[in-house]
Amino acid sequence: xxxxxxxxxxxxxxxxxxxxxxxxxxxxxxxxxxxxxxxxxxxxxxxxxxxxxxxxxxxxxxxxxxxxxxxxxxxxxxxxxxxxxxxxxxxxxxxxxxxxxxxxxxxxxxxxxxxxxxxxxxxxxxxxxxxxxxxxxxxxxxxxxxxxxxxxxx
Numbered sequence: 336x337x338x339x340x341x342x343x344x345x346x347x348x349x350x351x352x353x354x355x356x357x358x359x360x361x362x363x364x365x366x367x368x369x370x371x372x373x374x375x376x377x378x379x380x381x382x383x384x385x386x387x388x389x390x391x392x393x394x395x396x397x398x399x400x401x402x403x404x405x406x407x408x409x410x411x412x413x414x415x416x417x418x419x420x421x422x423x424x425x426x427x428x429x430x431x432x433x434x435x436x437x438x439x440x441x442x443x444x445x446x447x448x449x450x451x452x453x454x455x456x457x458x459x460x461x462x463x464x465x466x467x468x469x470x471x472x473x474x475x476x477x478x479x480x481x482x483x484x485x486x487x488x489x
Contacts, residue, residue, distance in 0.1 A: 338383040343368060347376050355389045395432070395448055402449040403477040406463065407441040409470045417468035418442070428462045441473075 340348070346366040350357065357365070363373035380386045410417045418436070425431055425445055433446035447463070449455035463472075 338380075338385055340380075340385070343372075344376055344380065347373060348380070351377075351386075351389075399450055400448045401451055402455045404447050404449075404455060405475040405477065406445045406447060407473040407475070408443045408445070408466075409440060409472075410442045410468045411470040412442075412468075414468055420467045421469075424466045428458070428466075430458050430462070 343366070347362065347368070350362055350365040359374050359377065360370045362377075363370040366373060368376070377386065381388075408421070410421055412418075414420075421443060422434065422436075425434055425443070428445075428447075430447050430449060431445050432448055433444075435444045436442065437444065445463075447455070447458060449458055
C-alpha cells in the first residue's frame with residue numbers, strides 16, 4: 336500500500352535528504368515543526384517503510400579507490416541454480432559494491448571498485464572470471480559521474 340504524505344512530511348523529508356545527520360530537534364526547526372511532531376512523523380514514516388534508516392555515505396574515491404567498472408552479465412540459465420549461485424559468489428567479492436538483477440538481455444550488473452587498473456585487472460582475473468554460470472560479460476569503465484542523487488522531487 337502506498338503511503339500518502341502531506342506538506343509537513345515533505346518539508347521534513349527535504350531537510351532530512353539535504354542533511355541526514357541532523358538531530359531531530361534541528362531537523363524540526365528547519366522543517367518548521369515542533370520536535371515532538373517531527374519525531375512522531377519520522378516514526379510514522381519509518382513504520383510505513385518510507386524511511387529505511389539513516390546511513391553514512393562514504394566517498395570511496397577519497398580513500399584511494401580510483402577505478403569503478405560496471406560489469407553486465409548474461410548467465411548460462413541451463414542450470415536452475417545459476418542465479419542463486421552467481422549472486423552468492425558475487426556477494427563474497429569485497430570489491431563488488433552493488434549488485435542488481437534485470438529482466439532482458441542482461442541478467443545481472445555488478446559495480447566493482449579498485450585502487451588502480453592493475454588492481455582491477457587482478458580482481459577481474461581472480462574473482463570476476465571465476466564467478467559461476469557466466470555466459471557473457473560486458474564491461475563499462477566509469478569516466479565521470481554526472482548526477483548521483485538519492486533525493487526525490489518532494
